[in-house]
Amino acid sequence: MEFLLEIMTEEMPYSHVKIAHEQLAAAFHHELAEVRIKINQLRVLGTGRRLVVLADLDEKQEDREEIVLGPPKKVALTADNQLGPAALGFARSHQISPEALTFFSTPKGEYLGYKKKERGRPTAELLPEVINRVLASLSFPKMMRWNESLGKFSRPVKNLMVLFDGKPLELSYLDWPVRAFTFGHRLHSPRPLQVRSFREYVETLRQNKVIIEPEERRQIILEQAKTLLRTCEGELYPDDELLQKLVNDVEFPLVIMGSFPEKYLTLPIEIISTVLREGQKLFSVVKGGKQLPFFIGVADQIADPKGLIQKGYERVLRARLEDALFFWEQDLKVSLKERIPQLGRVIFHEKLGTYLDKTERLKKIVAFLSQQIGEKGILKPALMAAELCKTDLLTEMVREFPSLQGKVGGLYCRAQNYPDSVAQAIYEHYQPVSLEDASPKSLIGALLSIADKIDSLVGAIGLGAEISGSSDPLGLRRYAQGICKIILDHRLRLSLSRLLSKTIDLYGQKLALSKKKVVEVCLNFFMQRLRFLYEKEGFRYDLINASLGAGLDDIYLSYLRLKALEELKLSPDFESFVLMVRRVNNILQGQPVRKFNPDLLVEKAEQELHAAFQIIKEHALPLIDQGEFHRAQKMTLKLQGPLNNFFDNVLVMVKNEKLRQNRLALLNDIRAFLFQIADFSQIVLDGERKNQKAKN
């Protein structure tokens, strides 16, 4: 049966609506399951003023059978095996006839009892309680109070309408106004509207200038824009975030196209589009990657016959572009190099010093990185990029549009004729700002970005920043993931622990935690973030563990190891090999390990094993170092024959202590070698996976 719930509010921010949609869906699923009401379908929709839940629910709760236990068998029965007073009393107190009683075996023995049948109650009866619990569970990053409500919410709640099977449901929640009707568009049709079904709801709202389906509003916007853009042969500069916000903010979209004077086209597209987006929520119009002097806006309107809205937007936009042009021209009067000393006046962090201090560290980290990856040729431009990368924080443009930091630096750098590689690196040194964002394209940009992020990360962790739980106000996860992503994208081979150590040293006495502690916390953190990235890429968890278990000092190696493992697991010998490794591990467990001495090998099988191991090791180690894990692993699989032979023909735990310890030492060397390829003990074989899942 159809269930429709609409919460009308004053205009909610898109970020809150998104959260509310997720929470509403999850909470209804949870609460309805609690009371055994089957959901055939459920979805959330709406606008910035309406949170709507539409569902198809069963008419009543599922029936339930429950076993009610009474006294134990020996208490229930009399000496002649008849139901005794305890049994009869139990039946009486549960208002059932003694014939309905039977015995049930339980882990504690046999008990008297009966099967209680409970008929499901009508859904309509249970819904008010369910809705109350769902509404009480909603929460937002910032909540407010208003006078008509005892509770808090994202914005004031104006109306609650709930229909079940076409009829208004009676309920109350706090002192929210509950009505059997909704309202139309705030300006165009603010009257009460009564509906009896979702279909009627959609149509009635449409007549009253509200398009309730977000997807439909989105399509309207895109199609109207397309039509308008035909005249200038341009296209929208894609901005999904802005589109989502606008789809949320308007109930009846009307696309507006306008223009601005061509003289502002001297500004780079990044700046124009930011002025358009951040100031007035407008889209840029481009053609072949070049900005055209047009914009696309979305109004909450039916029509703009006199062009008043268009003219209004154009007037405000001209003023904003004029400001931006003024900033651009003013900023360019001072070269970025001249600005460096002023960085000493801008605080990076109260306890970690100024941006000038940071700049000095960045130079050293970048130098360290380029040396690590053996690219000394880039040192000069890399140092220049590091030296200049934060100077744009001092410009009017970044003060006005903080989201353009880095990009503005890169643009000014180019305009002031610094080398292209330097401009490019500065432009992209905040990237990637999210998992979806691209890594810097240039190698120098990549190194500078790693340096910037590791510096901030070490600084925060060194001061004892908490990185547990879901909140991450300093964006530390983003930093760590960004570093991992860059390393993988650029296939950089570098030692994470040395990078950490270098960065910590550069901070000198400023950090609160000891060097050892900072390294430990950071490595753990990287381990966690890398696991998250790998899981997101769809790798099996036990393979991830096997790869990371073998160490993550070299992040790119850990990735290659993981990729190779994924191929290896398809090989027919894989399973028996893993079992063999386990056998080696098991036999070594708790045994003291001495140094291996080849002269003490007496049996043929152990000599053969040793010889095979030597050859394999000799060939495999260089491969491992080059990241050729697949070949190294293939080679290692060849140990299986000699190992089998060894276990079949040689008694490891012989009485002779010298021989025994030497055999253990040989196995231990093999184990240590295997560990460089992967921590095979983490692998869960196919037959075991089910059990493992069940346990979890």
Added chain:
Amino acid sequence: MALQDLIMNLQKFWTDQGCYLAQPYDVEVGAGTMTPDTFFRVLGKRPWKVAYVQPSRRPTDGRYGENPHRVQKHFQFQVIIKPSPHDIQDIYLQSLRACGIRLEDHDLRFDEDDWESPTIGAWGVGWQVMLDGLEITQFTYFQQAGGLDLFPIPVEITYGLERLEMFLEGKESIYELDWSAKVSYRDLRWLEEKEFSEYNFKAADIDRLQAAFSLYQQEAQKLIDQELLLPAYDCCLKLSHLFNLLDSRGAVSVTERVKLIAQIRSLVNQIARLYVSREGEN
């Protein structure tokens, strides 16, 4: 319609809504929110309805009278209603209609914009109201002031008078606005903008400003100790303005900024707490 007509329309509208018509406060403030008619009256339980024009000074916004949109002093029309009526958004829309705006022809939006003033320990939840892409009003449900949770919740509506008038007159420069039929905004304000920009950015003496800051700070604390809360609050307004001047002289580093704001806020919080406890006694 000239700027003074807009003011009179708004005054008429809000006094009809039962607001008392206050006159601008005579100490420099950065926003209408900071005057005693808002700051003290949103505290505590007593209902309050007020409307007034408040000249607001933001020294760093000075542009020597050369920028058509930015000025170091502008005029706000401030409305406070406590408790906020449940249909306050609609009442607000009527006020725009009363100013002659046919909303049916325009794009009016309540766009997420929460407000916060660290100096007076205040924050609220609300929107910037956008009319055809122009921000004309800040609309806020106050949640805290002086570091205290507020209840009942006051609503604050702050119109940017110049912005609104530019919309009404369809002008592109603030200086082209008509204050009255005969007097332009340029006639009244241009010289002031030019000279004050000179003062804010160059002439103001940093040492004396700093000395004054310290003097007013001491005075404020002394007055608080004597429970002379209104005069103590005036000192805090002075401090806030001195801070803004120091800032426009480029004499406030980032750490210092945090420190100075915290100092003012601590004084304001003391005043708010004492004021509320005093109301409890009456």
